[in-house]
Amino acid sequence: xxxxxxxASVSGSPGQSITISCIGTSSDVGSYNYVSWxxxxxxxxxxxxxxxxxxxxxxxxxxxxxxxxxNTASLTISGLQAEDEAEYYCSSYTSTSTPWVFGGGTKLTVx
Amino acid sequence: xxxxxxxxxxxVKPSETLSxxxxxxxxxxxxxxxxxxxxxxxxxxxxxxDIYYGGNTNYNPSLKSRLTISVDTSKNQxxxxxxxxxxxxxxxxxxxxxxxxxxxxxxxxxxxxTVSS
Numbered sequence: 001x002x003x004x005x006x007x008a009s010v011s012g013s014p015g016q017s018i019t020i021s022c023i024g025t026s027s028d029v030g031s032y033n034y035v036s037w038x039x040x041x042x043x044x045x046x047x048x049x050x051x052x053x054x055x056x057x058x059x060x061x062x063x064x065x066x067x068x069x070x071n072t073a074s075l076t077i078s079g080l081q082a083e084d085e086a087e088y089y090c091s092s093y094t095s096t097s098t099p100w101v102f103g104g105g106t107k108l109t110v111x
Numbered sequence: 112x113x114x115x116x117x118x119x120x121x122x123v124k125p126s127e128t129l130s131x132x133x134x135x136x137x138x139x140x141x142x143x144x145x146x147x148x149x150x151x152x153x154x155x156x157x158x159x160x161d162i163y164y165g166g167n168t169n170y171n172p173s174l175k176s177r178l179t180i181s182v183d184t185s186k187n188q189x190x191x192x193x194x195x196x197x198x199x200x201x202x203x204x205x206x207x208x209x210x211x212x213x214x215x216x217x218x219x220x221x222x223x224x225t226v227s228s
């Protein structure tokens with residue numbers, strides 16, 4: 001069981017927008033703005049897409065955006081493209097004995 | 112741009128020690144934190160531990176009794192040793208860096224380690 005809760009799957013058609021939620025607790029998402037999102041294509045390493053809730057690393061499309069409200073963080077992908085089809089993981093810093101936790105991952109299917 | 116490359120045996124016998132090394136190129140290991148993250152086949156990501164270049168370490172409590180992470184600044188690399196392995200330790204092991212972004216911004220390509228006799 002992962003520390004952060006994500007939906008197992010989401011889907012959308014090209015051009016549409018989708019949102020992936022990441023539910024944590026007051027020990028992680030609710031207390032720190034250190035939420036990040038990663039994209040992982042099959043057989044590849046994860047790639048950082050969003051850091052500190054809503055910031056883009058260099059080279060990442062602004063079609064990806066992040067937000068947070070209370071204990072829940074969200075990743076929104078607008079203008080869906082075929083290459084966005086991948087697994088997405090959220091992560092947060094925590095005040096517990098495990099400083100970094102991940103969500104269980106969400107498989108995005110572009111219809 | 113910093114690059115990370117894992118190396119080590121792909122097959123380890125149960126009860127033995129899993130040893131991996133992550134070589135860092137394109138930047139100095141003498142800054143930031145350096146982590147090991149693993150992913151069992153078909154499952155999600157699990158942070159196992161990290162080390163700061165000065166040698167300070169943090170470990171996942173679930174692995175702490177079996178895990179050692181070390182750094183060799185002269186070789187610009189860091190290492191993981193996990194002893195008394197079982198089939199549950201079978202995973203792709205990634206090395207990664209986290210920075211002032213408070214996120215893992217650079218990853219190795221990952222190496223699959225299978226625990227089996």
